Amino acid sequence: MAKRIDVSDLNIYYGNFLAVEGVNVSIEPRSITALIGPSGCGKSTFLRTLNRMHEVIPGARVEGKVVMDGHDLYGADADPVDVRRQIGMVFQRPNPFPTMSIYENVAAGMRLNARRMKKSDLDELVERSLRGANLWEEVKDRLDRPGSGLSGGQQQRLCIARAIAVEPDVLLMDEPCSALDPISTLAIEDLMTELKERYTIVIVTHNMQQAARVSESTGFFNLNGVGQPGRLIEFNPTEKIFSNPDQKATEDYISGRFG
Amino acid sequence: MATQTPTPVSTAADAVEPAAGRLPRWAPWACFAGAAAVAAGLELLGDFNIALFVVYAVVLGTLALYLASRVTEGRRKATDRLVTAVVTSAFGIAMVPLVALVWEVVGRGIVRFDGEFFGSSLVGIIGEGGGAYHAIFGTLIITALTTLISVPIGLMTAIYLVEYARGRLKRAITFFVDVMTGIPSIVAGLFAYALFVLFFGPGVRLGIMGAVALSVLMIPVVVRSAEEVLKLVPNELREAAYALGVPKWRTIVKVVIPTAIAGLGTGVTLAIARVVGETAPLLVTVGITNATNFDPFDGRMATLPVYAYYQLTQPGVPPEYAIDRAWTAALLLIMLVMGLNVVARLISRFFAPKTGR
Ligand SMILES: Nc1ncnc2c1ncn2[C@@H]1O[C@H](COP(=O)(O)OP(=O)(O)OP(=O)(O)O)[C@@H](O)[C@H]1O
Ligand SMILES: [Mg+2]
Numbered sequence: 001m002a003k004r005i006d007v008s009d010l011n012i013y014y015g016n017f018l019a020v021e022g023v024n025v026s027i028e029p030r031s032i033t034a035l036i037g038p039s040g041c042g043k044s045t046f047l048r049t050l051n052r053m054h055e056v057i058p059g060a061r062v063e064g065k066v067v068m069d070g071h072d073l074y075g076a077d078a079d080p081v082d083v084r085r086q087i088g089m090v091f092q093r094p095n096p097f098p099t100m101s102i103y104e105n106v107a108a109g110m111r112l113n114a115r116r117m118k119k120s121d122l123d124e125l126v127e128r129s130l131r132g133a134n135l136w137e138e139v140k141d142r143l144d145r146p147g148s149g150l151s152g153g154q155q156q157r158l159c160i161a162r163a164i165a166v167e168p169d170v171l172l173m174d175e176p177c178s179a180l181d182p183i184s185t186l187a188i189e190d191l192m193t194e195l196k197e198r199y200t201i202v203i204v205t206h207n208m209q210q211a212a213r214v215s216e217s218t219g220f221f222n223l224n225g226v227g228q229p230g231r232l233i234e235f236n237p238t239e240k241i242f243s244n245p246d247q248k249a250t251e252d253y254i255s256g257r258f259g
Numbered sequence: 260m261a262t263q264t265p266t267p268v269s270t271a272a273d274a275v276e277p278a279a280g281r282l283p284r285w286a287p288w289a290c291f292a293g294a295a296a297v298a299a300g301l302e303l304l305g306d307f308n309i310a311l312f313v314v315y316a317v318v319l320g321t322l323a324l325y326l327a328s329r330v331t332e333g334r335r336k337a338t339d340r341l342v343t344a345v346v347t348s349a350f351g352i353a354m355v356p357l358v359a360l361v362w363e364v365v366g367r368g369i370v371r372f373d374g375e376f377f378g379s380s381l382v383g384i385i386g387e388g389g390g391a392y393h394a395i396f397g398t399l400i401i402t403a404l405t406t407l408i409s410v411p412i413g414l415m416t417a418i419y420l421v422e423y424a425r426g427r428l429k430r431a432i433t434f435f436v437d438v439m440t441g442i443p444s445i446v447a448g449l450f451a452y453a454l455f456v457l458f459f460g461p462g463v464r465l466g467i468m469g470a471v472a473l474s475v476l477m478i479p480v481v482v483r484s485a486e487e488v489l490k491l492v493p494n495e496l497r498e499a500a501y502a503l504g505v506p507k508w509r510t511i512v513k514v515v516i517p518t519a520i521a522g523l524g525t526g527v528t529l530a531i532a533r534v535v536g537e538t539a540p541l542l543v544t545v546g547i548t549n550a551t552n553f554d555p556f557d558g559r560m561a562t563l564p565v566y567a568y569y570q571l572t573q574p575g576v577p578p579e580y581a582i583d584r585a586w587t588a589a590l591l592l593i594m595l596v597m598g599l600n601v602v603a604r605l606i607s608r609f610f611a612p613k614t615g616r
Contacts, residue, residue, distance in 0.1 A: 056501060058425060085504030095495040098612035099517040109503040112513050148612065159499070166503055 002029035002200040003069045003086075003169040005050065010064035011229075012045050012054060019045050021229035023064075025219060032192055032201045034211035034238065037221030038253070042230030043204045044092065046221070047172050050202065051087035052080040068170070085113075088168035092175045092204075094155035096147035096162070103143040105158055106130060109166035125165055132195070133161035134187045153184035160191065170200040177210065189214050208254060212242050220250045280331040287324055287340070294320030317348055361593070368590025371583045380561075381549035387580045391588050393551035394566035397466065398595075400555055401545065401562060402535050404470035405477055410527055412474075413481025420482070421489040422511055439479035447475040448540030455544075464546040466555025469562070472540035477530050484526030488519045521610035528603035532596045538564035563588050563595075 005027040012020040020042035027033050035043045048054040049062050052073060066073040073083050096105045106126045110117055117125070126143070130136040135157040139150070147158055156176060163171060173192075177185040192201055192214055205211050211218050219235040234247045245251045298315035302308065321344040328337040371390075380393035420432060451472035455463050492515050500510040516523070546559040547569050567588035574581035 051502065053498060053502060056498060081504050081506050084502055089502040091495065091498065091502075093495060095493070095499045097496060097499065097514060097518070099514075099520075108500075109505075112500060112503060112505040112509055114509075146612070162499075162503070 002196075002198060004029045005170065005200065006065075006067045007050075008065045008067075010046075010049065010062065010066065012042065012049055013061050013063075014045075014057065015059040018229040020221075021231055023232045025232060025235050027200060027202060028217065029200045030196055030198075031216040032196050032203060032214050034215035034218045035202065035204045035221060036206070036208065036211050036218060036253070037230070037233075038223070039206075040230075041221040041223045043221050044174050045230075046232075047174055047202060047204055048089075050170070050172055051089055052078075052083045053089060055080065085166065086168055087170040087172060088163040088166060090156070090160050090163050090171070090173040090176050092178060094152060094159050094179070096150070096155050096158050098146065098148045100147055101144045102139050102147050102150070102158060105147040106161045106165050108162055129161040129165040132164050132191065133157045134191050135161055153180045156180060157184070157188065157191075160188070164195065164199075168199070170202070171195065173201065173203040175204050175206065178206065185210070208242075212238060218242075220245075220247070220253065222249055222253070282328055282331055286327060290324040290327060291316065291320035294318075294323055317344075317351075321345070321348070364586065364590050364593055367583070367586035369587075371587040372590065376584070376587055380551045382551075384549070385575065386577060389580075389584065391561075391563065391566055391584065391591070393548070394561040394563045394588065395591070396551065396553060397545070397560040397562040398535065398564075400553065401466050401469045401473065401541070401560065402531060404467065404555055405473040405534060406527070406531055408470060408474040409477040409481055409530070413478045413527075413530075414485050414523065416478070416482045417485035417489055418511060418515075420486050422507070422515070436479045436482050439475070440483060442475070444476055444537050445539040445543070448472045448543040450475060451540065451544050464544065464559045465557070466545055466552070466560040468544035469541045469560070470555065472544050473534045473537060476537065476540070477534045480530040480533055481527060484530065485519075485523055488522030488526060489515065491522065492518045518612060521607045521612075524606035524610060525603040528599050528606060532599035532603075535595055535599070536564050536592050538568055541565050542568065563592050567592070 007023050007025045007027075010020070010023040011018060012023075023046060035047065037043055045054065050066060050073075054060050054062060062074060064074075068086070072078060097108060100108060103126055104111065106129050107122055110122065110125070127136060127140075130139065135154060138154060139145075139158075147155065150158060156179065160173075160176065177188055180188065189210065192203065195201060203211075203215065215238045217235065218238045218241040220233050220241065221230050222233045223230040234241065234245060234250045236246065240246075241250060242254060245254065251257075295312075295316040297319055298312050301315055302312050321341065324344060325337050325341045328340045375388060376390040377395065378392055379388070379390040381389045381391075416432070416436070420429060424432060451468050452463075454471065455465065455468045459465075496514055496518060497510055500514045501507075505513070541562050542565055545562060545565065547565050548559040548561050552558060552560045567585045570581040570585035570588065574585075
């Protein structure tokens, strides 16, 4: 049940600091949307507003509208916990729970929310999620070992398995491959292509080729100077962005003539 | 920079310094053995004094080693050896009171470290015999009650401070906790006494009063240590749980606390060790008795520190027997504190998150 997200006039603040200004964008269901742009322009910040993780930071707040399938995520009746159950997230740095085994990490979404499940169903869910994250073959013989004992790339895939185990409608990924070798990166890209059949995926990446390879649409964020808010400069189909962008700044950034 | 990259710098220095020889491995031992011999000779001229002998030996040995190294190895290595010797001596000096204390307490306490000490109270005892059965149980009961009061309050305060409190209120609470950490223990005792006098009238003595007084001392210690440990739990783990749609309180109970459990257990154990030997507050709240009383809500109880105090200050005639009992009680207290420290280490060893790499 992939869902569509419409963002309108979104301003994002850290205390009094306006980090991102005036974002208007529509994210299509069953597709991969890539966000690119220089460091510090607010890609992570924007991504975190999509599942209300931004407000976890003290003083952080948001103005504007984020609507998912007609339902305002920042409306008075929206519960951030419910929003996060529908919109999963994979973080830039892998963060498996150190006290839990590989199995428990994948089952964490169910266990921590105290959802009752038969053992056999849970086993099946864990296997399905680990297969989905392309990790099953590597860990099937040591599911009871600590999750933090895996390599960095395996940990990242474990976090992806954990995120898809709760079966969200939307999956947000913040530079999921920035710490990975080319082989794991490829595995995760394949995974994303598979997952987009069922999910809406938004990915932040610094890797142009990756954005070009996997995404349908690409958004380019930029900022005019230090202390200025970041803006969504251009949002277009990926093909157009990489061949014939509307904005000069986009072209400069993509071709490496930035700054 | 130079101090952080010793290897390249040392090769450079070796190349520059003319006398880059090496003292053999046994050189330090030889220097100190020689110095000891000289010191012994010096001492034999007058009366032999063990403390002076050690001082002479250490000073002479350090000097000899420095000079030998200066001549053969050059200035940098010599300074290195000098500093090593000084730091080691400082460590030795720091150990002196500890070793002397343990030595003295064990030597004197062992005299009455017997079955009767653990098996009988002081009822009907004048002079020889008797034990601290009643005081041992008093200490255990009151410490357990203190833990029962302090740990929930302390842990919850720490969780509140780390996970919920913001801004001014947080700073105010932190400030008061800091002040409470430094409050003299007799003040805690007087506070508990005054509190209970309000309800039971003057002269009241109850085990629970002692537990309340000790809690006043223990709660801030628990808060402080738990706060430090909870702060160490990476924010990323909390965010990982939130992103799965886990509510905040469940995140705290199921993710934050399990991750920090080793540190929390260690902190609580050390906080218990901190209050188990407190004397002054118990003196004014629990008093002392010769009989066994297991009920902390009814009348006076004996506790090990207060027991030791009274055995020492009011030994009766002849005094030797009571003084022996006081030393054994002191020995028992030291063993309790050491035991708790060992437990704390075991907790942090066994409950630490396993990486399994
Ligand atoms: N917790 C925070 N408190 C205050 N300001 C923050 C915080 N996190 C980020 N910022 C600021 O918000 C702006 C956008 O940061 P953000 O992390 O979104 O950048 P980014 O585009 O993800 O960069 P990168 O590509 O390096 O990850 C930056 O100016 C940053 O300094
Ligand atoms: Mg980022």
